[in-house]
Amino acid sequence: MSDLLQKAWIERDGAIVVTTVDSKGVPNSIYATCVELSDDKRIVIADNYFFKTKRNIEAKSKATILFITKEGKSYQVKGEVEYHTSGAMFDWMKGWNPTKHPGHGALVINTSEIYSGKEKLL
Ligand SMILES: Cc1cc2nc3c(=O)[nH]c(=O)nc-3n(C[C@H](O)[C@H](O)[C@H](O)COP(=O)(O)O)c2cc1C
Secondary structure (H helix, E strand, C coil), X not given: CHHHXXXXXXXXXXXXXXXXXXXXXXXXXXXXXXXXXXXXXXXXXXXXXXXXXXXXXXXXXXXXXXXXXXXXXXXXXXXXXEEECCCHHHHHHHHHCCCCCCXXXXXXXXXXXXXXCCEECC
């Protein structure tokens, strides 16, 4: 299944949408383009300008990632998150995040579910 995610990820078109929720269940969605798939197939997002997103993560929100491929197929990835401000994942993010952005932290999505439309792939 991680191969499927990798194949779809390579074909993605444009910014991904990252959704978190606050402690009252209010959802918040942002666009992100400073994103990569790690060797162990986890979606990693550079925190350059998170505000509500950061608060929601601190409040233990899970995250949903939504993206579309060039062929127009949508993928939704859900999972628990980790937020790294040091260590290997943080250093790796610093390597690809454009230096004009601050790169405060690396948001890592530990995939637990994948959907394409209503079809559950994982
Ligand atoms: C096209 C586009 C790409 C963006 N990419 C990122 C990104 O990779 N990382 C980031 O921290 N913010 C990025 N932003 C900013 C976020 O979408 C958002 O404005 C920021 O996280 C503050 O919103 P929040 O308070 O809901 O977290 C991007 C914005 C746009 C319009």
